Amino acid sequence: MTTDTDNETPQPQFTLAEARTRIDGIDRTIQELIAERARWAHQVGKAKGPLAAAIDYYRPEREAQVLRMVVDRNDGPLGDDVLVRLFREIMSACLAQQEPLKIGFLGPEGTFSQQAVFKHFGHSAHGLPLASIEEVFQEVEAGNADFGVVPVENSGQGTIQTTLDMFLTSSLKICGETELRVHQYLLSRTGKLEDIERVYSHPQSLAQCKTWLRANLPNAEKIAVSSNAEAARRARNADDAAAIAGASAGHVYGLKHVVIDHIEDRPDNTTRFLVIGREIFPPSGHDRTSVLVFIKDQPGALFHVLSPFAKHGISMNRIESRPSHQGHWQYAFFIDIGGHVEEDSVRQALVELEPFTTQVKVLGSYPVAVP
Amino acid sequence: MTTDTDNETPQPQFTLAEARTRIDGIDRTIQELIAERARWAHQVGKAKGPLAAAIDYYRPEREAQVLRMVVDRNDGPLGDDVLVRLFREIMSACLAQQEPLKIGFLGPEGTFSQQAVFKHFGHSAHGLPLASIEEVFQEVEAGNADFGVVPVENSGQGTIQTTLDMFLTSSLKICGETELRVHQYLLSRTGKLEDIERVYSHPQSLAQCKTWLRANLPNAEKIAVSSNAEAARRARNADDAAAIAGASAGHVYGLKHVVIDHIEDRPDNTTRFLVIGREIFPPSGHDRTSVLVFIKDQPGALFHVLSPFAKHGISMNRIESRPSHQGHWQYAFFIDIGGHVEEDSVRQALVELEPFTTQVKVLGSYPVAVP
Numbered sequence: 001m002t003t004d005t006d007n008e009t010p011q012p013q014f015t016l017a018e019a020r021t022r023i024d025g026i027d028r029t030i031q032e033l034i035a036e037r038a039r040w041a042h043q044v045g046k047a048k049g050p051l052a053a054a055i056d057y058y059r060p061e062r063e064a065q066v067l068r069m070v071v072d073r074n075d076g077p078l079g080d081d082v083l084v085r086l087f088r089e090i091m092s093a094c095l096a097q098q099e100p101l102k103i104g105f106l107g108p109e110g111t112f113s114q115q116a117v118f119k120h121f122g123h124s125a126h127g128l129p130l131a132s133i134e135e136v137f138q139e140v141e142a143g144n145a146d147f148g149v150v151p152v153e154n155s156g157q158g159t160i161q162t163t164l165d166m167f168l169t170s171s172l173k174i175c176g177e178t179e180l181r182v183h184q185y186l187l188s189r190t191g192k193l194e195d196i197e198r199v200y201s202h203p204q205s206l207a208q209c210k211t212w213l214r215a216n217l218p219n220a221e222k223i224a225v226s227s228n229a230e231a232a233r234r235a236r237n238a239d240d241a242a243a244i245a246g247a248s249a250g251h252v253y254g255l256k257h258v259v260i261d262h263i264e265d266r267p268d269n270t271t272r273f274l275v276i277g278r279e280i281f282p283p284s285g286h287d288r289t290s291v292l293v294f295i296k297d298q299p300g301a302l303f304h305v306l307s308p309f310a311k312h313g314i315s316m317n318r319i320e321s322r323p324s325h326q327g328h329w330q331y332a333f334f335i336d337i338g339g340h341v342e343e344d345s346v347r348q349a350l351v352e353l354e355p356f357t358t359q360v361k362v363l364g365s366y367p368v369a370v371p
Numbered sequence: 372m373t374t375d376t377d378n379e380t381p382q383p384q385f386t387l388a389e390a391r392t393r394i395d396g397i398d399r400t401i402q403e404l405i406a407e408r409a410r411w412a413h414q415v416g417k418a419k420g421p422l423a424a425a426i427d428y429y430r431p432e433r434e435a436q437v438l439r440m441v442v443d444r445n446d447g448p449l450g451d452d453v454l455v456r457l458f459r460e461i462m463s464a465c466l467a468q469q470e471p472l473k474i475g476f477l478g479p480e481g482t483f484s485q486q487a488v489f490k491h492f493g494h495s496a497h498g499l500p501l502a503s504i505e506e507v508f509q510e511v512e513a514g515n516a517d518f519g520v521v522p523v524e525n526s527g528q529g530t531i532q533t534t535l536d537m538f539l540t541s542s543l544k545i546c547g548e549t550e551l552r553v554h555q556y557l558l559s560r561t562g563k564l565e566d567i568e569r570v571y572s573h574p575q576s577l578a579q580c581k582t583w584l585r586a587n588l589p590n591a592e593k594i595a596v597s598s599n600a601e602a603a604r605r606a607r608n609a610d611d612a613a614a615i616a617g618a619s620a621g622h623v624y625g626l627k628h629v630v631i632d633h634i635e636d637r638p639d640n641t642t643r644f645l646v647i648g649r650e651i652f653p654p655s656g657h658d659r660t661s662v663l664v665f666i667k668d669q670p671g672a673l674f675h676v677l678s679p680f681a682k683h684g685i686s687m688n689r690i691e692s693r694p695s696h697q698g699h700w701q702y703a704f705f706i707d708i709g710g711h712v713e714e715d716s717v718r719q720a721l722v723e724l725e726p727f728t729t730q731v732k733v734l735g736s737y738p739v740a741v742p
Contacts, residue, residue, distance in 0.1 A: 014414065016415065016418070019411050019414060019415050020433070022411055023408055023411050023412070023437075024437070024440065026404050026407055026408045026411070027408070027437065027440070027441070027458065027461075028440075028444065029404055030401055030404050030405065030408070030461070031441060031444065031445070031454065031458075033397050033400055033401050033404070034401065034449065034454070034457065035445075035446075035447065035448065035449065036397055037394055037397045037398070037401070038448045038449050039448055040390050040393055040394050040397070041394070042448060043385065043390060044387065044390050047387070062391070066394075066395070066398065069395065069398070070398065070402060073399065073402065074402070074406075075406075076406065077406065077409045077410055077413060077468060078405065078406065078409050078464055078465075078468070082464045082467075082495060083402065083405070083464075085460065085464075085494060086405065086457075086460055086461060086464060087398065087402075089456065089457055089460055090398075090401070090457060093449055093453045093454075093456075093457060094449075096453075097448060097449070102631070123456060124453060128628070128631055130627075130628065131625050131626060131627055131628075132625070135627060135628075139628075139631065144631045145631070254502055254503070255502060256501075256502055256506060257499070257501065257502075257506075257510075260473070260499055260510065260515045260516065
């Protein structure tokens, strides 16, 4: 924030009309600057050739850097997440001047996957709703979509196996990640708190709402079921039952909100999505690399695979094993590590683990999600 | 656009690094200005009292005026709709500093109603997904939601009667309107154009895609069915059948996109939503008024009711009759007219039609949707 701007801070005495006049002036300048930004972006696009589409000059690493600068220089009053969203939209609009990015996404999750597309690419991107995770991969591979957005894990249900398994055979690369917060609601047929004697939900959801339940429904029975949708299904047939579930489950079963606000104790109930594309982009300075490692089932193999990362001081965020579908006695491990494949330490570590594996496949190096 | 800014227009010769440096500088200034705008908005909020929530100083007529100014001064390169969206988000963020607006919306339409909420209130508003149109009205009436967003008509299915009927008894007011474009897709089990010999859809959807169908499927049989969901259901069981439907229908029935892009001939396939709240706001300068008029079933009654509007030069956008539920031989008419109830001509016309009616209920006066 420059001193110049601090001088503009509103004074305690002003009329509503004065404030509006000032705001109108600010808006006019913001609008001029956005237009100027768009013209610069257009020049960058034109430099790539007369037929360049957004895909030809979309640079996820540059976008991540811009957003991190926004966060670094933010000293309020708006939150980092709000400013990131505004600048994401400004970049999205500037990028879409020639031809917007086409982003395939998974339909079954409905609203959430589409929200993830807009969160990551802004509303100027063109979202293509597709019927399955397989179809998202296919359309990106075929070039009908520039990128795809697929869910990979959520704190309620864990890893989405279908997505991981697609990488076993696909040649697509991970180009980004984004996280979406998912809220929990208390839903019942009558919508009245005093009616509730039983609360159904997935064990993780029950755990996530423990504090709220203890304070507001201390005597109600908590019953764990296989999914939140199942909880909603059970709650629809009795006046004394309620479900903890996402809002969409409530729609399907015609349940009412017992309380309007979400009831999870901590705001960490999130779904993580991967952005898939056809190439790996350069480093943004704060990146993650996902590798798929096929290991022979022999004593100590996994330890040998992991030790190069430790040796080179590379953090490991996640490891998950899957049957490789490529033969007995062989396992596939999905491993997320800190850094980019173009960094020496990462490249070196990947070379060092080769002797202990049958195959190492770099799924992608991509900017760590900006909040 | 000032001359000052025109001087900043990018020159043909520049390196990518130069362009990025310029864009970084522009972003820094935009960010400073957004922060300054937020501080002014905060002062406006504080002036309303220490406990003021967003609802206390949300002014839809002012927002509409700001957006119209944005459109008026836009001379590219970004489109009006893009700039309106960006400024909607900036206003939304500034408004949400104290406590965000809570907006109830109808769940069954899923994605579309939620999109309408975000389009009208920006992403800093807090959306409350509810199970029915009735519940949206209830929660706004009870004060649990500040506003509600409900669909009222779409070009595919016509008027949503449930919404209109709620106004027969509710005391809520219409505070705004927003329109959302809805796209049509060609969906089939195989996803291959050459397989298609029959296309199912609602007659209106078939009509909307006539040009595309004539060019791409001239020999396929066009079969009209009761809804697009029904079309998708029929298409799922045969390799030679396709449906024209919204993307969501494809998800439900596991159909594939035959072509990735939407196929409607004209971009006028829209759903109109109403924003409902507890009061009528002042004029924005370009407003619409919705009235509900109960008429005795006697010869010429409707003509007498409509003539005052013509006499005062008031445009009439829409008229729709409904059984009043208040007795035999009485009809309710929903009429949308140009202008605001605080304008003399509108007020005068409403007074003049009283003798011919049993009741005149002003449902709301609100800014005409900014694109």
